[in-house]
Structure formats: structure tokens, C-alpha cells
Amino acid sequence: MELxxxxxxxxxxxxxxxxxxxxxxxxxxxxxxxxxxxTVYVMTKRPIWRQMTKFWGTLxxxxxxxxxxxxIVMEFQFGMNWSxxxxxxxxxxxxxxxFEGLMAFFMEATLVGLFFFGWERLSKIKHLLVTWFMAIGTNFSALWILIANGWMQNPIGSAFNPQTMRMEVTSFYDVLFNPVAQAKFVHTVSAGYTVAAVFVLGVSAWYLLKGRHTDLAKRSMTVAASFGLAASLSTVVLGDESGYLSGEHQSMKLxxxxxxxETEPAPAAFTAIGFPDQEARETHYAxxxxxxxxxxxxxxxTTVIPGIHDLVEQAEGRIRNGLLAYDALEAIRAHGYHSPLPEDLKARFEEHGRDLGHALLLKRYVDDPRQATPEMIEKAAWDTVPQVAPLFWAFRLMVGLGFFxxxxxxxxxWLSARHRLDAHPWLLRVAVFSIxxxxxxxxxxxxxxxFGRQPWAIDGVLxxxxxxxxxxxxxxxxxxxxxxxxxSVLLVVEMKLMVKAIRKGPQLDAQDIEEMKTSLHALPSQNPATAS
Incomplete structure (x- = not known):
């Protein structure tokens, strides 16, 4: 990357x-x-589940x-760095x-406050509803930002207006239900569930190794293992869906x-390992x-997956077609925006307008793309190829970890089903180091x-x-x-707070103690001969 x-x-x-x-x-x-x-706490009324809820809720x-x-910083950057x-x-x-901002800063923040300060002020059912609304709201907050990101990857439901020089919505329904956005949402959320499951699994394993809070740790591991298995399987399956959609909408990324x-005869082979060489434009030892x-x-x-060379050739053709759109756009700007456009000029732009973004790739080399040389057009076509080696290895690392x-x-x-979670200390250490x-x-x-979308901010458009x-x-x-x-300071502070909370462990409050006493009194009485 040039600085x-x-x-x-x-x-x-x-x-x-x-x-x-x-x-x-x-x-x-x-x-x-x-x-x-x-939910388990409300259903069973067992205090240990309330402790678990509050402990993991603190983290x-x-x-x-x-x-x-x-x-917050990211949203300001759109206006500052990408005006x-x-x-x-x-x-x-x-x-x-x-919508994402409203959900994050109003709904989520309100529900998080009710979660932490509503234990003694709300009934069990009402507090449970607050917790579920908080969880659902948190996930739907991610949905909106991924709809925006999915549109950047697959800009449907929109069209460029040459008179305003802006992209405008033609179908908000298509923007919302963009298949790329929906696939990214479910895949990202499943990945988040896997992160949390392995985190809970690892912290609980650390407690078992230390012999602390074993009841809480075992129950937490049982929940995390079952939840994490479903989440990790979903992540792999939904990641496959994202890859399939990339093949449909972002062939160069795939x-x-x-x-x-090079384009291979269908069905193409998968390169398990290799060493991509961008300069030689080949992959060694594949x-x-x-x-x-x-x-x-x-x-x-039977479907052919196009190779990089063929896609570059297609990009070059789209650049040349985009130059016709750029020329029509300049004619529209010269005509002015206060009178109706001549039909022939409007038709000329509409015929080639879908490739306008490719002509804008030439802006890197010349102010007026119409003045570009054949060499510039060829360079701009090769600019549509992202750096291959980082993408190649990052993808394989991600997939390998997913199967792990x-x-x-x-x-x-399996160990939780057999009630043997603490039977193998070396497995507990693996869980800790896997966090x-x-x-x-x-x-x-x-x-x-x-990175795979480069050089596009909006794929094929800008x-x-x-x-x-x-x-x-x-x-x-x-x-x-x-x-x-x-x-860096925030990261250090956050890590210290998390580690401090984990080392401190779950804490009992007055209600926890009262519920524990109630549970003990509810147990059947035992005589010394039968007491264990």
C-alpha cells in the first residue's frame, strides 16, 4: 500500500x-x-444460574x-476522510x-442499563425480557451496519443520477434484503457466537484448572460447548454461502x-496450499x-469460474465502455441541470452508465479519463486485482481455525454429556490457550x-x-x-478490567445469599445415617 x-x-x-x-x-x-x-435461572430458580448470569453479564x-x-470514531471517519x-x-x-446508531446508542444502551440496575427493581420475568431484548437488539444493531456493508459489496436497489452526481435509492427493499448483506449478517453473527463460546469455555477451563468456582465453571462449559458447537458448524456452512455469493457478485475477489x-475447465480444482507470486502472476508449488x-x-x-487474467481482460473492456459513459456525463454537465436533458444524450449515458465506475479507475493516472493512453487503461484494469498472497493465506487461516x-x-x-469436563487437564489447557x-x-x-474488494469503495461503482x-x-x-x-490505552484498560473481573470471580449479593438459604431450606431433611 502506497503511503x-x-x-x-x-x-x-x-x-x-x-x-x-x-x-x-x-x-x-x-x-x-x-x-x-x-432463562435457565428463571425456569429452575437455582441461585447458581443467577450468579452465572451476573458474572458473564459483567464481562x-x-x-x-x-x-x-x-x-463512534468509525462513523465520523466517513465524513472526515471519505467526504x-x-x-x-x-x-x-x-x-x-x-438505524444502527439509533439501536446502539438508544435502545441497546437503555436495555444494558436496565439489565445491570434492574435486578432488585424488576420481577424475574421482566428482567428476563429485558435481557432477551438486549441480546436481540445487540444482534439487530449489527444487522444494519452489515446491510450498509453488504450494499458496498453488491450495490443493488440503487442507480446513479447524472444530474445530481450521486447514487440514489431505487428500491429500499432490495437494499434491505440484499442477499450479500443477509449472508454476511448470519455469517458474522455466527462467528460472534463462536468467539463468545470459546471465550466462556476457556475462562471456565481456567477455573477448573485452579479448582475455583467449579460448579459455575462446569455449567458454563456445558452451555458454551453446546452453543459453540452449533455456532461453529453454522459459521462454516454460512461461510460457504458467502463464498458462493462472492462467486456470483465479486468474481475477482474469489x-x-x-x-x-487462469480459467480452468469446470469443475475447477481447489488450491489447498501454494505460494502466490503477484509479479510473475502465477502460484508456485500449488x-x-x-x-x-x-x-x-x-x-x-459445469459452471466455469473465471481466472484473474480473463477477469482483467473483462475489466479492460468495461473501462473502455465506461469512457463512453464518462464522455456522456461530461456532456450532461455542460448542458446544465436547469432544463430537461435531450433524449439522445440521456439514452447515450444509460447505455454505457453501468461501467462509469470502471472509467473512474483512470483518475489515479489522469485527471480526464478520456485522455488516458492504452498503457494507462491496461494498468487500471490490473488495478482491479487485489493483493493475492495476503488474501490467499488469510482465508486459509480462517477456514483452518473454523474447523478447529x-x-x-x-x-x-461430549465430555459434558459424560460429566467428565475436568477429566483431562491437558484439554482444559488447550481450551485456555484457544481463547x-x-x-x-x-x-x-x-x-x-x-481487502478483497479493493480497489473499490463501492464494488464496480466508486x-x-x-x-x-x-x-x-x-x-x-x-x-x-x-x-x-x-x-492502545483503551485496549490495556479493557484487558485489565476483564482480567480483574475474571480473577475476582462471581460475587454473591444479598439476594443470592437469600435464595441460597431458601434453596437449602427446601431440601428434604436427612438423618445422620443417610446424610452424605
Missing amino acids: DIVGISRLQFAATAMYHFIFVPLTLGLSILVAIME FGINFAVGVATG YYSHYVGDIFGAPLA AAIEAMW VHIPWAMGLIGTRSL FILLTAVFF PLPWIAAECGWFVAE PVAVAVSNLSASTVLTTLLLFIAIY
């Missing part, structure tokens, strides 16, 4: 987004786990607070972003992930699995999704190089360094 204004702006947004996503998946998953635990609250604080992007697509992008330089990629990417034996989580949760699910792995997988997933604000590189670099410093 010009475009490169630094990308780096700043990547840093803030990936840092923010440290907190999002744990928030999504813990909210559901806490709701499940409180959820710490994580939620830092996540909200880091998410032309905000102008160009604000009519579409702004709506789901506004080809780059697979380092598929190990292929026959037919696998064709089945995964197209779910058929299935194995890990399945083992502990950071779901975050690595989740960050790899976002890296593949966003290049990143055009979307950036007119700022100096030094200004953005300064704010990037400040963000890194502040976020």
Missing part, C-alpha cells in the same frame, strides 16, 4: 475498524449466552462499553447507518482468494484438490471481505482513490498515530 493520502486513509480506517471488531463479536455472543443462562458490560466508544464517498452514496448508505490466475473449488464456488460441475473450533467444542460437548484464536479467525474474515477526502497525507497520518495511541 499517499489514499493509502494512509485506508490504513486509518482499517486500523479503527479491525480494532473495533475486537469487541463486536464477543458482545454479540455473550449477550445470547447471558440470556440463555438467565459483557465491560466489552460493550469499550466497543461502543471505539465504534466524496459520503456525498456520492450518502442517500443510500446513511439510512442503515442511522479468484484472488484462490490464486486462480497443491490442488480436484473438483473442490467448482463445487464450493458454483455448486455445480468445531473439533474443540465437539470434544467438550484468542476466534478473534484471529474473525479478523481474518473481515480482512478477506474488505474506486477508493476517488472516494477519499482532499486532505494532506500528514494530517491523516497524525490522526492515525493519535488513534493508535488512544486505542
Whole structure:
């Protein structure tokens, strides 16, 4: 990445987004786990489940607070660093972003407050409803931001208006029910559930190794193992759906992930391992699995997956067609916006307008794309190829970890069914050391999704190089360094608070003690001869 204004702006947004996503998946998953635990408490009236709800709820609250604080910065960046992007697509992008903000800062924050301060003020049923609404609201907050992101990957339900020079909504229904957005939502949420399940599993395993809070730890592990097994299986299945949709809507991303330089006869082979070489435009020492990629990417034996070279050739054709749209657009601008457009001029733009974004790729090389040389057009066509090696390896690391989580949760699910969770200390240590792995997988997933979309801010519509604000590189670099410093402090504070809460463990309050006494009095009396 070149450290010009475009490169630094990308780096700043990547840093803030990936840092923010440290907190999002744990928030999504813990909210559901806490709701499940409180449901068991209300149904069984056993105090241990109330302790579990409050303990894991405390960790959820710490994580939620830092996540909200880091998410605010991202929304401001759209206006600060990506002003032309905000102008160009604000009519579409702004709506789901506004809904997400309303849910995060009003509904979620209110429900989180009721969750923590409503234990003695609300009945058990009312508090349980608050907890479930909090969990559902947290997950639906993610839905809106993923609708916005899904539209960036697959910009349907919209059209470019040459008179306003902006993208406008043509069908809000299509924006909401964009198949890419829906697939990303369920996949991201399932990944968040896996993160939380492995986190609860690992912390509980640490308690068992230390011989502390064993009743709470075993019950927590049972919930986490069953929940995590379902979540990790769902993540893999739904990830396959995301890959299939990438093949339909983002062929270049799929080809780059697979380092598929040449188009192969259907069904294409899957490259299990290899060493992509961007300069030589080939993959060295590749190990292929026959037919696998064709089945995964197209779910058929006859559909061809285009390779990078063929896709670049298609991009070059779209750039040349986009130049006709750009020329028509300049004629529209010269005509003015106060009188109706001539029908021939309008028809000329509509005929070629779908490729206007490809012509804008030339803005990196020349102010007026119509003045581009054949060499510039060829370079712009190759700009549609993201960096292959990072995508290739990030995807394989993510998939490998996904299958590891299935194995890990399945083992502990089997042990919990046999009431032998503490039978193998080495497995407990594996669970403890596995705590950071779901975050690595989740960050790899976002890296593949966003880095694989380059060079587009809006796929096929608006290049990143055009979307950036007119700022100096030094200004953005300064704010990037400040963000890194502040976020590093926040990360240290959050980690210390989480570790302190875990070391302290669950705490009993007056209601817990009272409920424990009530439970003991409710037990059948025993005589010394039969007492254990």
C-alpha cells in the first residue's frame, strides 16, 4: 500500500475498524449466552444460574462499553476522510447507518442499563425480557451496519443520477434484503457466537484448572460447548454461502482468494496450499484438490469460474465502455441541470452508465479519463486485482481455525454429556490457550471481505482513490498515530478490567445469599445415617 493520502486513509480506517471488531463479536455472543443462562435461572430458580448470569453479564458490560466508544470514531471517519464517498452514496448508505446508531446508542444502551440496575427493581420475568431484548437488539444493531456493508459489496436497489452526481435509492427493499448483506449478517453473527463460546469455555477451563468456582465453571462449559458447537458448524456452512455469493457478485475477489490466475475447465480444482507470486502472476508449488473449488464456488460441475487474467481482460473492456459513459456525463454537465436533458444524450449515458465506475479507475493516472493512453487503461484494469498472497493465506487461516473450533467444542460437548469436563487437564489447557484464536479467525474474515474488494469503495461503482477526502497525507497520518495511541490505552484498560473481573470471580449479593438459604431450606431433611 502506497503511503499517499489514499493509502494512509485506508490504513486509518482499517486500523479503527479491525480494532473495533475486537469487541463486536464477543458482545454479540455473550449477550445470547447471558440470556440463555438467565432463562435457565428463571425456569429452575437455582441461585447458581443467577450468579452465572451476573458474572458473564459483567464481562459483557465491560466489552460493550469499550466497543461502543471505539465504534463512534468509525462513523465520523466517513465524513472526515471519505467526504466524496459520503456525498456520492450518502442517500443510500446513511439510512442503515442511522438505524444502527439509533439501536446502539438508544435502545441497546437503555436495555444494558436496565439489565445491570434492574435486578432488585424488576420481577424475574421482566428482567428476563429485558435481557432477551438486549441480546436481540445487540444482534439487530449489527444487522444494519452489515446491510450498509453488504450494499458496498453488491450495490443493488440503487442507480446513479447524472444530474445530481450521486447514487440514489431505487428500491429500499432490495437494499434491505440484499442477499450479500443477509449472508454476511448470519455469517458474522455466527462467528460472534463462536468467539463468545470459546471465550466462556476457556475462562471456565481456567477455573477448573485452579479448582475455583467449579460448579459455575462446569455449567458454563456445558452451555458454551453446546452453543459453540452449533455456532461453529453454522459459521462454516454460512461461510460457504458467502463464498458462493462472492462467486456470483465479486468474481475477482474469489479468484484472488484462490490464486486462480487462469480459467480452468469446470469443475475447477481447489488450491489447498501454494505460494502466490503477484509479479510473475502465477502460484508456485500449488497443491490442488480436484473438483473442490467448482463445487464450493458454483455448486455445480459445469459452471466455469473465471481466472484473474480473463477477469482483467473483462475489466479492460468495461473501462473502455465506461469512457463512453464518462464522455456522456461530461456532456450532461455542460448542458446544465436547469432544463430537461435531450433524449439522445440521456439514452447515450444509460447505455454505457453501468461501467462509469470502471472509467473512474483512470483518475489515479489522469485527471480526464478520456485522455488516458492504452498503457494507462491496461494498468487500471490490473488495478482491479487485489493483493493475492495476503488474501490467499488469510482465508486459509480462517477456514483452518473454523474447523478447529468445531473439533474443540465437539470434544467438550461430549465430555459434558459424560460429566467428565475436568477429566483431562491437558484439554482444559488447550481450551485456555484457544481463547484468542476466534478473534484471529474473525479478523481474518473481515480482512478477506474488505481487502478483497479493493480497489473499490463501492464494488464496480466508486474506486477508493476517488472516494477519499482532499486532505494532506500528514494530517491523516497524525490522526492515525493519535488513534493508535488512544486505542492502545483503551485496549490495556479493557484487558485489565476483564482480567480483574475474571480473577475476582462471581460475587454473591444479598439476594443470592437469600435464595441460597431458601434453596437449602427446601431440601428434604436427612438423618445422620443417610446424610452424605
